[in-house]
Amino acid sequence: MPVLSHVPNARRWVPVTVVVAALLAGCEMPLALAPRGPAAAEIASIWWILFWIAVPVSVIVFSLLGIAIVRARAIAREQDEHDEHDVRVAERLRETGADVGLPEASRPARVSWLEGRTTGFVIIGGGVIPTLILIFTTVMTLQGLAVFDTAPEDVAYSVTARGHMFWWQFEYPDHGVVTANEMHVPVGRSVRVELESADVIHSFWVPQLHGKIEMIPGKTNVIHIQADEAGTYFGKCAEFCGQQHANMEFLVIAQEEAEFESWLEAQAADAPEPTDELAQRGRDVFVDSQCALCHTIRGVNQAAPGVAPDLTHLATRRTLAARTLPNVRGNLGGWILDPQGIKPGSRMPAVNLSSDEFLALLEYLDGLR
Amino acid sequence: MSLDRNGFLIAVIVFLAAAGLAVGFYFVGTGDPDPAPFRNVPGDPVAGRIALERIGCGSCHAIDGVRVGGGRVGPALNDLRQQRYIAGRLPNTPDNVVRFILDPQGVSPGSAMPDLRVVDAEARNMVAYLYTLGGR
Ligand SMILES: [Cu+2]
Numbered sequence: 001m002p003v004l005s006h007v008p009n010a011r012r013w014v015p016v017t018v019v020v021a022a023l024l025a026g027c028e029m030p031l032a033l034a035p036r037g038p039a040a041a042e043i044a045s046i047w048w049i050l051f052w053i054a055v056p057v058s059v060i061v062f063s064l065l066g067i068a069i070v071r072a073r074a075i076a077r078e079q080d081e082h083d084e085h086d087v088r089v090a091e092r093l094r095e096t097g098a099d100v101g102l103p104e105a106s107r108p109a110r111v112s113w114l115e116g117r118t119t120g121f122v123i124i125g126g127g128v129i130p131t132l133i134l135i136f137t138t139v140m141t142l143q144g145l146a147v148f149d150t151a152p153e154d155v156a157y158s159v160t161a162r163g164h165m166f167w168w169q170f171e172y173p174d175h176g177v178v179t180a181n182e183m184h185v186p187v188g189r190s191v192r193v194e195l196e197s198a199d200v201i202h203s204f205w206v207p208q209l210h211g212k213i214e215m216i217p218g219k220t221n222v223i224h225i226q227a228d229e230a231g232t233y234f235g236k237c238a239e240f241c242g243q244q245h246a247n248m249e250f251l252v253i254a255q256e257e258a259e260f261e262s263w264l265e266a267q268a269a270d271a272p273e274p275t276d277e278l279a280q281r282g283r284d285v286f287v288d289s290q291c292a293l294c295h296t297i298r299g300v301n302q303a304a305p306g307v308a309p310d311l312t313h314l315a316t317r318r319t320l321a322a323r324t325l326p327n328v329r330g331n332l333g334g335w336i337l338d339p340q341g342i343k344p345g346s347r348m349p350a351v352n353l354s355s356d357e358f359l360a361l362l363e364y365l366d367g368l369r
Numbered sequence: 370m371s372l373d374r375n376g377f378l379i380a381v382i383v384f385l386a387a388a389g390l391a392v393g394f395y396f397v398g399t400g401d402p403d404p405a406p407f408r409n410v411p412g413d414p415v416a417g418r419i420a421l422e423r424i425g426c427g428s429c430h431a432i433d434g435v436r437v438g439g440g441r442v443g444p445a446l447n448d449l450r451q452q453r454y455i456a457g458r459l460p461n462t463p464d465n466v467v468r469f470i471l472d473p474q475g476v477s478p479g480s481a482m483p484d485l486r487v488v489d490a491e492a493r494n495m496v497a498y499l500y501t502l503g504g505r
Contacts, residue, residue, distance in 0.1 A: 012376025019383045325428060325437060333483050334428020334438055341439030342428055355481035359474075362483055 031207035031234065036254075037226045039148060039210040046144045053133060148211070152224055156189035163195075163202030163215040163237065166244035166346055167309055167322040177267040178296075180309030181250045181322045184264075186257040187230045195221040198306055203239035206252050212238040227254035232318075243345030249323035270299025271312045271368055282364025285357045294348070297368070308348065314368040321346065333362050410463045412490075412497030420491045421498065429482075433502050443482060448503035456480060463500065467492045 033048075035041040114121060161183065162169040170183045185191045195204050197215040205212040209225045227233065237248035255263065274280045283300060286292055292301045294308035317327050324343050325331040334341075337358060339348040353361065421427065421435045428438030431445035452461050456477040459465040470492040473482040487495070 012379065015376060015380035016383055019380060019387065023387055325425065326423075328423065328425045329483070330425025330485050331428045331438065332425070333485075334425060334440075334442055337429070337442045337481070338439050341441035343439075355479055358481055359483055 035208055036229050036231070036233065037209040038228075039223070039225060040206075040208055042144050042147050043211050046141055049140060050137060053137065057133070148223060151192070151222075152190040152226075154190060155192045155224065156186060158192045158194070159183060159185075160194045160196060161204055161215070162198055162306065163204065163241070163248075164198045164306070164347075165200060165242050166237075166248040166343070168248070168250045169198075169306065169309065172264060172267075175264050175268050177264055178298075178310040179267055179313065179317070181319060182253060182317050183235075183250065184253045184255060184260055185225065185227055186260040187227055187254045189257065190224050190226045193223050193225055195223065200241050201239050202237045202241050202248070204235070205238040206233050206235040208233050209252060214239060225252075227252065230254050230256060244322075244343055247322060247324045247343055247346075249319075251318060251323065266316070267313055271297045274364055274367060276363075278360050279364040279367050282360035282362070285353070285361045286364060289353065289357070289361075290349075290351050291361075311365065311368060314365055316369055321348075329362070329366050332366060333358075336361065336365070410497045410500045412463075412493035412495075414494065414498040414501050417491075417494030417496070417498030420487075421495050424485050424487060424491075426485075426495070432499070434498075446499050446502070449499045450503055456482070463493075463496050466496045466499070470495060 032040065033044050035044045157172065158174060160169075160171040160173060162171070168181050168183075169178065170180065171178045193204070195213055195215045196219075197217045199217065201217065202215040203212045204210075204215055204223075206225065209227055210223055213221050213223050215221065231254055233252040233254065235250045235252055237245055239245075241248065274283055286295075286297065287301055292303060294303050295311045296303045296305075298310070298312040315327070319325065320327045320331055320335050321339070321343050325335060336351075337353070338350055339346055340350055418434055421432060422437050425437060426432065426446075427435040427440055429440065429442035430438075431440035431447060433447050449455075449461070449466070455461050455465050456469050456473070458477050459469060467489070469476045469482075470485075470487055471489065473480050473484055
């Protein structure tokens with residue numbers, strides 16, 4: 001007898017399953033399972049092993065559960081029929097005058113293959129096998145994660161990544177480069193990243209390159225990342241850190257080494273001198289306004305360190321305010337005038353500027369290549 | 370195959386819910402307008418909406434269907450068609466709005482609306498989109 005015929009209304013679930021499956025088919029593979037570097041590949045392979053252990057375990061457990069439900073119902077139904085039959089026989093006998101009481105409910109004898117073996121089944125299925133699986137997965141995971149703690153031999157570059165409420169600073173100390181929300185790395189080379197926090201706990205996560213690693217105030221965590229393919233990788237804060245946690249993202253841009261070197265060189269330079277008059281006025285506005293208390297533009301001013309993103313080469317960056325906006329002229333203008341409208345709770349206040357001052361400032365900042 | 374009635378009902382409900390979500394996301398997500406009633410405004414409103422988003426007009430103006438930005442610096446542009454004047458300077462015609470977008474300082478000296486280096490065709494598309502918004 002096919003199992004499905006035991007399940008009442010089995011057919012009802014067929015169309016539901018089809019629709020749900022069709023909806024799920026629209027989902028994409030999560031980034032962490034599309035690794036582009038050795039650390040992320042290690043995590044993905046652990047994930048897949050766990051997945052392929054979980055599949056047979058789930059199938060077996062849910063099948064047993066299903067069988068238990070189906071059989072219990074069948075047994076109950078058989079018993080009812082049996083009891084009714086007994087009662088009918090007894091009634092008929094009494095009609096003929098025989099002196100019989102109504103029968104006790106009698107249980108049909110059903111012997112299952114488990115009879116007498118239940119204790120062993122529970123100990124092995126519920127104790128021994130899970131313990132073995134857990135020991136295996138623990139050892140496998142620890143071994144895999146140990147890869148993170150061993151520094152590769154040929155570390156090419158070193159970056160200090162500092163989490164701030166709600167943006168990221170990337171510093172290349174050997175090259176005199178400070179930038180924000182965009183980290184560049186050479187393809188195929190191992191880069192040492194020191195993770196720090198300026199305020200609360202953040203977590204540095206680039207799913208295609210590495211697992212989540214906390215950024216803890218007063219402590220430096222070190223990881224090594226390597227991107228095997230050129231490209232732009234998405235990163236985000238993975239530890240709730242306040243009102244704008246959701247808008248605390250960044251990009252990792254992996255370039256061929258020569259290209260990366262020239263990026264470093266360009267970023268290490270002071271800000272370009274503005275050429276036209278409006279932009280020159282914009283620089284003066286910047287220096288005389290509150291902007292200069294928080295933001296540094298190398299070659300122009302030195303603000304208190306670590307308060308706000310370095311703007312020296314702002315116009316080379318792809319996004320503004322930790323990937324809240326694409327870095328285009330209109331958005332830059334909107335951000336300068338109304339950061340709290342765009343990213344409520346961010347640590348940049350709205351500054352009152354006359355429209356002349358604003359237009360000059362926009363011209364200047366938009367030219368900081 | 371005989372479908373029992375409940376199963377059929379559940380399937381229909383799940384399907385309708387999914388279809389409703391998809392349609393809802395489509396409209397909320399893109400806000401593509403029906404350009405038909407405004408053929409007199411030259412320009413492609415769909416391309417216009419994309420340009421408004423790409424250039425970042427949404428971080429200063431609230432514009433229905435334009436997703437990027439906070440939109441509190443300048444006036445909301447959701448009922449532009451009904452205004453008599455543009456930027457308080459020019460009578461409201463599609464050509465004048467285009468003129469203002471191309472050269473805000475020239476039309477309205479001292480305005481905080483920056484010249485965003487929009488090109489003519491793009492500005493026309495933007496105006497075509499803006500004119501689809503608001504009351505009829
Ligand atoms: Cu966070």
